[in-house]
Amino acid sequence: MGLVTFQHEPPGSSSLLKLSPNARLITILRVFLSTTTHTTETMAARSSIARAARQLTSVARPARPFACRNAPAAPWSKQSFRPFSASAAVWEKKYTQDHEWVELAADGKTFTLGVSNYAANALGDVVFVELPVEDTEFAAHDAIGAVESVKSASDILTPLAGKVIEVNRALEEKPATINKSPEGDGWIAKLELAEGADPNEGLMSTEEYKKFTEE
Known part of the structure; x- marks a missing residue:
């Protein structure tokens, strides 16, 4: 973030x-x-x-630029979404260097995205959440929304390419849910994984992320 x-x-x-x-x-x-x-x-x-x-x-002020916007995005097609052949039963929650978390669903087709506990603590009291628009397609590392607190603002980045299928509307009325349960009830959005997307690429395990935040 x-x-x-x-x-x-x-x-x-x-x-x-x-x-x-x-x-x-x-x-x-x-x-x-x-x-x-x-x-x-x-x-x-x-x-x-x-x-x-x-x-x-x-x-x-001009809008904050999206992360990695200079990198060419992969082409999209309406049939670009498919199940990912991953062992979802053993797929643990993963983290990014930008302090988002990703959790793959049991069907291996969708994933949930949110802000890590570490980021929520750093942000302070969250007062506004800009949610992505459903059915919007995003390339990996695109900004899909934003979180604002009393002391800072941060774009929400998706580490994986996909299409938004659901957003957490409860955050519109209760943005502070991100402070109370950032890796639970404070989830941001659910996306359908794009064809060819590797849900492990560039992500850290819980232990790896813990070490990363302690450096």
């Missing part, structure tokens, strides 16, 4: 005057998000403000 850290300390008045109106409003909103208390009312307000800040941010 490529993190974009927000500025916590409000700039001085002279610095604010140098910013555009949208940039000033974004700065003020983010300071509010990082300093308000965690009551039910304020958490709801923070979620609404995060959405507004995101919309303003999309105007104030």
Whole structure:
């Protein structure tokens, strides 16, 4: 997950005057998000403000580039999806260097994607989740959505090529589920594995990922 850290300390008045109106409003909103208390009312307000800040941010700055976008994507066809002949019964949850997790279904045809415990802790309180659109096809390493917290924002990358077949709508109303259960109820999306995709390529086992995060 490529993190974009927000500025916590409000700039001085002279610095604010140098910013555009949208940039000033974004700065003020983010300071509010990082300093308000965690009551039910304020958490709801923070979620609404995060959405507004995101919309303003999309105007104030260019969109974050997708990872590996310079690499040529493999061609797609409508019949490009097939069962993958893997032993799903022994296929454990795998992890990426960008801190997503992937779990292959028992049928070997689909996989679930989410944010790791490590990433959820690093993000802090999640206030907004941008989910992918169902039936959209993605190449490996594409950004399929985004997660925003009170202190940072990060694109969600899929390490495997596939088509989105289901998204976790519960995160739209309760984005903090990612903090409570990032590798359980806080899953992001389910995708149908693309033809020829190797569900092990470039992924780490639980032990390998643990060592990776401790380095």
